[in-house]
Amino acid sequence: MRRFALMLAILFAGPALAQEAYPSRPVQLIIPFPPGGNTDLMARAIQAELTRELGQPVVAVNRGGAAGAIGNSELARARPDGYTIGISPNNAITTQPYLQNAAYNPESFRFLCLVYDNPQVVILARNAPFREFRGMIAHARTGPEALVYGIPGVGSTQHILTAQLLRAAGVSGLNVPFAGAGPIAQAALGGQIMMFIESAAIPAATGLPVIAVLGDRRMPALPDVPSTGELGYPMAGTTYGGLLAPAGLPDNIAETIERACERAVRSEGYRAAAERLNGVPSFLPGNALRDRFLSEARTNQALLRELGIVRE
Incomplete structure (x- = not known):
């Protein structure tokens, strides 16, 4: 009788355990810009490594328009199950919600990891x-x-x-x-x-x-190109981006993606692909990326008011 009960437990636990395994099918990666831009190029540079680390195909889908708002709106509305994630640069999250009637704000997302800082x-x-x-x-x-x-x-x-x-x-x-x-x-x-x-x-x-x-020093990849600091205009400018998911993503799935992302960012394959694009692979865990995005969002609201282009 005990053996029979054990067999029944294994039989019914099997499907439940299979449902909990993540990922068990392809993962869609939303790129909120058209092909050929910085976000698209960096996304496709890391796509193969994420596929390898997650053990399932990561399928890139371009959803360009409205300075990233169209693709990020789709991501914010997606089911928070880990099968729809996105890669977004800072501005689309930290600025655009204050410029247009976007269907999201920084709190609409679970931040997973930083992948570049260019x-x-x-x-x-x-x-x-x-x-x-x-x-x-x-x-x-x-x-x-x-x-x-x-x-x-x-x-x-x-x-x-x-x-x-x-x-x-x-x-x-x-x-x-x-x-x-x-x-x-x-x-x-x-x-x-x-x-x-x-x-x-x-x-x-x-x-x-x-x-x-833009900055105080030259880029190693472009040693003959002067910095704006050298030219008499001391200012800095980078664009950074990372993986996001809809808010409400379960912790265990977020942690799985974050671990895969860290290994992908540190892989030779991604670093070589990024360097061919003069990109700078950079990793931060989800909480640190969230802090960076939210801090910039507060700063940008004030800057946009100064420029006179903020949506009230």
């Missing part, structure tokens, strides 16, 4: 009428809209950084919004704009020239 650089279009940084500033001085530059959405990190840089130089320009860095790069290749600020992954993928690195 310096921003000033990139020239193929047929720009200047070839170096001082020439760009001189061109901007010829008229209020002489300098035509691209941004991946109003209030984006790159919009804010470009506004700060031009303000520091005492010039202005005409900004042209795009759906993401991929479309901006195509416009730069086609000569529709003159310059833009983005991560160094974009010129690595497109061959577009870089004329400055």
Whole structure:
């Protein structure tokens, strides 16, 4: 009788144990920007390593538009079961909810891990009428809209950084919004704009020239490119991003993804892929990433009011 009871317990426990195993099927990774931009390139760099570490296919899906708000809204609405996760840069979470009627805010997500922290650089279009940084500033001085530059959405990190840089130089320009860095790069290749600020992954993928690195020091990957500090404009600018899930994700699943993420970020495969894109692999656990996002969100609300573009 005891043996029979034990067999019944094993029989009925089997399906329950199988349901608890995570992951047992493919995981969808939402990329809230079009193909070809920094977020997309870094997502695809880590995708193979996450697949290896989780033991199930991680399927990348682009949901671009509204400066990341469309894809992140979809992620926030998804079932919190670990089978829909996303990769997002800071601005889409820390700024866009205060600029547009987004269906999410920073509290809508479970933060899982940081995967990159990429310096921003000033990139020239193929047929720009200047070839170096001082020439760009001189061109901007010829008229209020002489300098035509691209941004991946109003209030984006790159919009804010470009506004700060031009303000520091005492010039202005005409900004042209795009759906993401991929479309901006195509416009730069086609000569529709003159310059833009983005991560160094974009010129690595497109061959577009870089004329400055935002910060006080040069990038090891771009040793011949001066920093804005060297050029007399001391300012810093990076874009960082990580894995997120809908709020309510169970702790055990979040911990599984976080452990897989740490191994993926530290893997040789990801580091090599990131370095080819001039990217900087960086890991932080979920709680530390959450703190960084929330702190930046508070800072950005004040900055957006200063720029006069905050949604009240």
